[in-house]
Structure formats: structure tokens, C-alpha cells
Amino acid sequence: MSESTNTEGAVIRAYQDGPLLVRGAFELRDETGAVIDPGRATIALCRCGRSALKPLCDGSHALAGKRRKRPTTK
Ligand code: FES
Numbered sequence: 001m002s003e004s005t006n007t008e009g010a011v012i013r014a015y016q017d018g019p020l021l022v023r024g025a026f027e028l029r030d031e032t033g034a035v036i037d038p039g040r041a042t043i044a045l046c047r048c049g050r051s052a053l054k055p056l057c058d059g060s061h062a063l064a065g066k067r068r069k070r071p072t073t074k
Helices: none
Strands: 010-014 020-024 043-045
Touching: none
Parallel strands: none
Antiparallel strands: 010 020, 020 043
């Protein structure tokens, strides 16, 4: 599988029991609309709620030790 074939926008890859990895052209904003400089071209967005660096993943999801049922893909 190709990591990215989209040259126009971001590609978001969901990792099971982990973050959403965002690659490509994206803009990250806070709840007020202010741009957040992530300081890197690829970011991991927390979706477990445990990160101390929200909206970015800090690896805390690994402490949960749970595995959720993977959604069906097409
Ligand atoms: S997904 Fe990594 S800390 Fe939440």
C-alpha cells in the first residue's frame, strides 16, 4: 500500500488503538481558529483522550493496553 498518492491534501491514517497520523498538506487549528504550528510535516492526533499534549498524541495510548474491535473496511 502506498503511503501517499494524494498531492492535493492530507492523508489521514488511523492506527488501531492509537493516533490518527496526518501526512501531506494540512493546517492545524485550535478551538478559537488560531493556527497551531506542530513543528513538523507529519503529526499524530490523539483519539484516545489520554494525551497531555492534545490534540497531539504523546504515546499515552500505549499505556491503556486495550484492543478495540477494528471497524470493517471496504
Ligand atoms: S492516541 Fe496516542 S495518546 Fe491518545
